[in-house]
Amino acid sequence: MRRKAGLVLLALAVFLAALAPLLRWYAYPRLVKVPPDRYETMVLEAAPATLIDYGTMKAKKVPKVTVVQTLKGNVEASEKIEEDDGSDRDVVVWDALSYVQGPDGKMVSKVPERYVFDAHTQEPVHARGEMVDGDPVRREGIEFKWPFRTQKRDYAYFDAQARVTAPIHYQGTRTFRGLEVYYFEQTIPWTKVPLPRTLPVEGLTRESVARTGTTRWYTTVRKFWVEPVTGAPVYGEEIHKEELRGGTLLGDRDKVTAFSGHVKMREDYIRHTVDMVTSQRLLVLLMTSYLPWGLLGLAGLLLALALWLEARGRRPGRPAAATGEEARPQPADARPPA
Numbered sequence: 452m453r454r455k456a457g458l459v460l461l462a463l464a465v466f467l468a469a470l471a472p473l474l475r476w477y478a479y480p481r482l483v484k485v486p487p488d489r490y491e492t493m494v495l496e497a498a499p500a501t502l503i504d505y506g507t508m509k510a511k512k513v514p515k516v517t518v519v520q521t522l523k524g525n526v527e528a529s530e531k532i533e534e535d536d537g538s539d540r541d542v543v544v545w546d547a548l549s550y551v552q553g554p555d556g557k558m559v560s561k562v563p564e565r566y567v568f569d570a571h572t573q574e575p576v577h578a579r580g581e582m583v584d585g586d587p588v589r590r591e592g593i594e595f596k597w598p599f600r601t602q603k604r605d606y607a608y609f610d611a612q613a614r615v616t617a618p619i620h621y622q623g624t625r626t627f628r629g630l631e632v633y634y635f636e637q638t639i640p641w642t643k644v645p646l647p648r649t650l651p652v653e654g655l656t657r658e659s660v661a662r663t664g665t666t667r668w669y670t671t672v673r674k675f676w677v678e679p680v681t682g683a684p685v686y687g688e689e690i691h692k693e694e695l696r697g698g699t700l701l702g703d704r705d706k707v708t709a710f711s712g713h714v715k716m717r718e719d720y721i722r723h724t725v726d727m728v729t730s731q732r733l734l735v736l737l738m739t740s741y742l743p744w745g746l747l748g749l750a751g752l753l754l755a756l757a758l759w760l761e762a763r764g765r766r767p768g769r770p771a772a773a774t775g776e777e778a779r780p781q782p783a784d785a786r787p788p789a
Contacts, residue, residue: 463753464750474742484571485571492520494518496517497715516553520548536576542567544580558649558651565580577589599735601679612642627676627725630685631679643666664697666695670692674688686724688715
């Protein structure tokens with residue numbers, strides 16, 4: 452029985468030892484990924500801020516500007532891209548919207564995006580429909596989310612305003628609301644950028660402003676606190692500035708501030724994001740660390756137990772005298788001599 456039990460434990464140890472790397476290197480890339488139907492809303496505020504009044508084309512101080520960012524998974528579009536792509540990778544399509552409103556709740560601008568990326572690696576997937584505010588783009592680098600198991604290094608990050616990719620620099624490890632996070636920072640210098648297609652004044656369009664010779668310029672310092680296991684930003688800020696420059700629209704002025712403010716995530720959305728990331732972090736750690744290493748440890752224990760049982764089974768028996776049994780005398784040969 453000991454020998455049979457040892458063989459069973461040995462077989463189970465081999466099975467668990469083989470299962471551990473399969474979980475880490477085969478199951479993890481296929482199971483840990485961004486779902487295609489995800490829907491998220493994030494609210495950020497700049498309080499106070501400077502905002503242009505398009506009626507008078509003058510900048511004014513306002514108590515608050517609100518930015519509502521929405522990410523909506525487009526399952527139908529992702530399935531179509533996967534079918535056309537012909538590969539086995541999972542593709543996610545996010546239809547994003549950045550909606551800016553003034554202190555009176557009225558729209559200042561809205562900029563839609565379509566972001567197409569690999570569900571596991573977050574690398575961009577170039578497909579028809581990839582755009583920012585109706586303009587076709589070809590993204591390089593990440594946007595919105597870092598890869599799972601983010602590394603302590605710089606990444607290429609796509610700036611939707613300027614339609615360019617620039618490095619976002621790793622600046623160190625910090626603690627945020629009890630989570631260990633990596634802090635990243637990107638600076639976009641003053642850059643000429645397109646006006647939004649949708650403006651708050653009826654009859655005022657990107658094309659009509661362009662005819663006046665007035666251009667839009669933008670700079671920002673972008674900051675993210677990223678939880679490295681999930682690659683999800685738990686907090687973000689931007690020191691954001693926009694100007695309109697030159698042209699007859701400004702009269703005799705060289706430039707006017709269109710928007711300026713320190714944009715930060717609203718407190719209730721910070722709490723929601725931290726709670727969500729904390730729960731997702733555990734799931735990723737189960738696939739990458741806890742289960743693989745736990746299975747290897749259990750396999751080692753089972754192997755040790757199997758070897759111990761085998762050694763017990765091979766131990767020599769006790770001497771016959773110790774059992775109380777004595778050698779019986781052999782009967783004498785009773786045959787008569789020849």
